[in-house]
Amino acid sequence: MTRNGKRAPAALLWFREDLRLADNPALDAALRSGAAVTALYVLDDETEGQRALGGASRWWLARSLRSLAKDCAAIGLPFAIRRGKAGIAVPHAARETGVGAVFWNRRYGAAEARADVAIRAELEGEGIAVEDFNGRLLHEPWDVKSRAGEPLRVFSPFWRAAMTRGEPRAPLPRPTSSRVSAGPALDGVDVESLALDPTKPDWAGGLRNAWEPGEAGARKALGAFLDSGLKGYAETRDRPDMSATSRMSPYLRFGEVSPHQLWHAVEAAAADGSARAGDVEKFRAELGWREFSYHLLQNFPDLASRNVQQRFDDFPWSAPTQGDVRAWRKGLTGYPIVDAGMRQLWTTGWLHNRVRMIVASFLIKDLLIDWREGEAWFWDTLVDADPANNAASWQWVAGTGADAAPYFRVFNPSLQGARHDPDGAYVRAFVPELTRVPAKWIHAPWAAPPGVLEAAGVSLGRDYPKRIVDHDAARSRALAAFGSLKTRTA
Numbered sequence: 214m215t216r217n218g219k220r221a222p223a224a225l226l227w228f229r230e231d232l233r234l235a236d237n238p239a240l241d242a243a244l245r246s247g248a249a250v251t252a253l254y255v256l257d258d259e260t261e262g263q264r265a266l267g268g269a270s271r272w273w274l275a276r277s278l279r280s281l282a283k284d285c286a287a288i289g290l291p292f293a294i295r296r297g298k299a300g301i302a303v304p305h306a307a308r309e310t311g312v313g314a315v316f317w318n319r320r321y322g323a324a325e326a327r328a329d330v331a332i333r334a335e336l337e338g339e340g341i342a343v344e345d346f347n348g349r350l351l352h353e354p355w356d357v358k359s360r361a362g363e364p365l366r367v368f369s370p371f372w373r374a375a376m377t378r379g380e381p382r383a384p385l386p387r388p389t390s391s392r393v394s395a396g397p398a399l400d401g402v403d404v405e406s407l408a409l410d411p412t413k414p415d416w417a418g419g420l421r422n423a424w425e426p427g428e429a430g431a432r433k434a435l436g437a438f439l440d441s442g443l444k445g446y447a448e449t450r451d452r453p454d455m456s457a458t459s460r461m462s463p464y465l466r467f468g469e470v471s472p473h474q475l476w477h478a479v480e481a482a483a484a485d486g487s488a489r490a491g492d493v494e495k496f497r498a499e500l501g502w503r504e505f506s507y508h509l510l511q512n513f514p515d516l517a518s519r520n521v522q523q524r525f526d527d528f529p530w531s532a533p534t535q536g537d538v539r540a541w542r543k544g545l546t547g548y549p550i551v552d553a554g555m556r557q558l559w560t561t562g563w564l565h566n567r568v569r570m571i572v573a574s575f576l577i578k579d580l581l582i583d584w585r586e587g588e589a590w591f592w593d594t595l596v597d598a599d600p601a602n603n604a605a606s607w608q609w610v611a612g613t614g615a616d617a618a619p620y621f622r623v624f625n626p627s628l629q630g631a632r633h634d635p636d637g638a639y640v641r642a643f644v645p646e647l648t649r650v651p652a653k654w655i656h657a658p659w660a661a662p663p664g665v666l667e668a669a670g671v672s673l674g675r676d677y678p679k680r681i682v683d684h685d686a687a688r689s690r691a692l693a694a695f696g697s698l699k700t701r702t703a
């Protein structure tokens with residue numbers, strides 16, 4: 214109700230990358246306005262410049278939308294799904310329902326932000342108010358600045374500056390049916406008709422086993438992390454053989470959980486003694502890397518397609534051979550940690566952060582293939598494929614980004630494997646050919662004495678591939694290529 218007791222006109226809540234009811238500032242404000250609310254999601258593969266979701270993300274989205282539809286029904290919030298260009302579909306839905314206001318949470322891609330400006334102008338031109346909110350980030354990317362008021366290019370000063378902005382707000386409560394006044398119903402399509410699932414072949418079996426998309430799935434996964442993963446996170450987060458990280462990334466990507474909820478949930482765990490301050494701080498700093506990626510995306514809108522450091526525009530990448538790219542994608546490079554990672558990615562749609570760095574370094578530095586080839590593969594296969602995190606991380610590994618690893622940092626896959634998967638349990642989980650290879654040799658089977666491999670039932674080239682490159686030679690080649698760039702641009 215408004216102050217004089219009259220009901221506010223109906224409102225439209227446009228769900229975008231915030232597929233949740235709890236801690237949803239736009240939804241909360243729409244309900245608080247006293248309006249009767251109708252909710253809408255638009256699958257938009259048509260707006261120019263917007264990158265279409267990859268295959269694994271589409272798989273996730275289908276389940277997420279079903280879960281959201283169920284949650285909306287449970288609180289009596291009418292919810293419709295439509296398909297098409299948002300610039301047409303949203304004003305159309307607003308007219309159809311006769312709403313006085315449209316509420317949404319902000320998006321940060323350049324094309325998405327441009328589309329939002331145009332949609333706002335059209336709605337406001339028709340006398341329909343637009344209210345937008347931050348439902349995605351702890352701090353708006355443009356609010357975090359250097360002392361001189363400039364954008365930041367290095368993580369540590371960025372995070373220090375972000376921390377001076379004060380404690381992120383507390384999460385908003387999940388609305389109950391008593392708060393909802395149902396707006397006009399809107400026709401929509403069902404999720405099946407969006408054809409988001411793979412059919413021939415159906416490659417999603419592993420994803421189905423690994424994940425429960427949706428807000429309820431996010432709550433369960435967070436609960437499991439708080440119960441057993443957060444304790445020791447600072448020490449074990451680099452161990453792919455342990456369940457030591459939150460796996461919140463796809464839920465954050467689709468907005469099934471907010472960073473504010475995570476920020477405060479780990480605080481509560483520290484307060485009740487189930488986590489240590491150091492673990493909480495480290496976990497929050499990882500959320501900080503996500504914020505930093507969005508800060509970079511804000512300042513480098515072409516982050517997924519252009520080198521932040523333009524001197525790399527002349528870099529002598531190898532022309533990718535079908536054989537090398539295929540071996541990398543399929544996990545057949547002959548380097549066990551790389552192969553385990555690429556198979557984990559294909560099977561489950563997710564990959565441990567340390568292994569993401571190793572496989573990315575291998576593609577870029579050992580195979581000398583342009584980072585954009587890898588970024589695109591991750592975009593298609595990750596359930597958490599994120600426009601800011603994915604692009605910023607690939608540029609970080611390539612050395613082409615703002616706060617990037619130096620070009621001479623070339624990960625040695627066998628040493629990385631031995632350090633972060635010391636018993637080889639991670640490799641064994643995804644590369645069954647090597648199950649019986651002893652830990653001492655599992656990250657470098659080519660160096661094992663022939664009798665050891667024979668006893669493990671492995672013949673290289675028959676049961677498991679020979680290495681497609683020799684790492685030492687590849688490293689020298691990469692350093693020479695990077696060195697030539699330095700000389701040429703000096």
Ligand SMILES: Cc1cc2nc3c(=O)[nH]c(=O)nc-3n(C[C@H](O)[C@H](O)[C@H](O)COP(=O)(O)OP(=O)(O)OC[C@H]3O[C@@H](n4cnc5c(N)ncnc54)[C@H](O)[C@@H]3O)c2cc1C
Binds near residue numbers: 462500564566570604
């Ligand atoms: C080449 C490469 C590509 C990547 N692509 C993506 C991507 O598309 N989407 C994505 O969400 N992350 C990406 N990352 C970052 C990171 O690997 C994942 O966020 C992390 O592995 C997700 O697992 P988690 O949720 O268990 O992480 P946790 O360790 O539990 O961290 C909690 C959250 O912090 C954020 N986070 C953690 N590490 C990073 C990081 N290095 N950069 C940015 N945010 C981080 C994520 O949102 C994560 O969910 C990429 C990293 C690399 C090296």
